[in-house]
Amino acid sequence: MSSNARFNVFPTRMALTNMKSKLKGAQNGHNLLKRKSEALTRRFREIVKKIEESKMKMGKIMQVASFSLAEVAYTTGDISFQVRESVASAQLKVRAKSENVSGVQLPIFEHYIDGQNAFELTGLGRGGQQVQKCKDTYISATKVLIELASLQTAFVVLDEVIRLTNRRVNAIEHVTIPKYENTIAYIISELDEQDREEFFRLKMIQKKKNQGKEAEENKAIETGELKTGTQNILESIRDEDVIF
Numbered sequence: 001m002s003s004n005a006r007f008n009v010f011p012t013r014m015a016l017t018n019m020k021s022k023l024k025g026a027q028n029g030h031n032l033l034k035r036k037s038e039a040l041t042r043r044f045r046e047i048v049k050k051i052e053e054s055k056m057k058m059g060k061i062m063q064v065a066s067f068s069l070a071e072v073a074y075t076t077g078d079i080s081f082q083v084r085e086s087v088a089s090a091q092l093k094v095r096a097k098s099e100n101v102s103g104v105q106l107p108i109f110e111h112y113i114d115g116q117n118a119f120e121l122t123g124l125g126r127g128g129q130q131v132q133k134c135k136d137t138y139i140s141a142t143k144v145l146i147e148l149a150s151l152q153t154a155f156v157v158l159d160e161v162i163r164l165t166n167r168r169v170n171a172i173e174h175v176t177i178p179k180y181e182n183t184i185a186y187i188i189s190e191l192d193e194q195d196r197e198e199f200f201r202l203k204m205i206q207k208k209k210n211q212g213k214e215a216e217e218n219k220a221i222e223t224g225e226l227k228t229g230t231q232n233i234l235e236s237i238r239d240e241d242v243i244f
Contacts, residue, residue, distance in 0.1 A: 011190035
């Protein structure tokens with residue numbers, strides 16, 4: 001097993017417990033990141049679909065708005081100076097907020113109406129209906145443009161987060177988890193080898209003890225036989241009783 005495929009740890013039972021705990025944490029993190037990636041990808045696809053619909057809607061509205069502006073120019077003449085004078089008092093404004101999607105803050109832009117109609121008295125005698133129609137058309141176009149800007153911003157943010165999350169998922173799945181598994185297998189093999197060596201050492205010690213005990217028993221037996229033989233010789237010689 002290559003040392004690059006595992007962590008450099010001393011093979012002990014404490015290290016084995018730590019590696020198992022870290023492996024479990026890595027697996028849980030991998031599952032969470034994978035679910036997060038799936039949720040973000042699902043939202044990403046929804047945003048892509050909405051962007052496509054908004055672009056098509058934007059194209060149609062801009063066609064109508066351009067034609068409406070041409071009608072205003074034909075009816076009332078040039079009103080660009082009035083538009084420039086009313087820029088500071090815009091009625092349609094934009095504000096930003098955020099939406100939390102699986103821990104990712106997505107910026108969202110929304111429109112709101114603030115102030116009075118800047119063109120309320122514009123063109124009453126010279127095509128006021130066309131001016132109002134053109135204004136409403138461009139307001140609708142601006143709303144779609146704001147929605148499209150919000151979707152495009154969320155698209156960019158989600159694309160970056162999804163790529164980063166997928167890299168983390170792949171790194172944990174193909175690098176971190178295999179390293180922990182290889183380290184655990186290495187520690188287990190080393191501990192098994194140590195157990196075998198310890199068993200062999202104890203077996204050899206027991207064998208030597210048994211050999212020493214047998215040698216002592218044999219020596220004791222030999223010494224006991226000699227003593228037993230001497231006692232038998234002495235007991236076999238008996239003195240006769242002497243009668244005076």
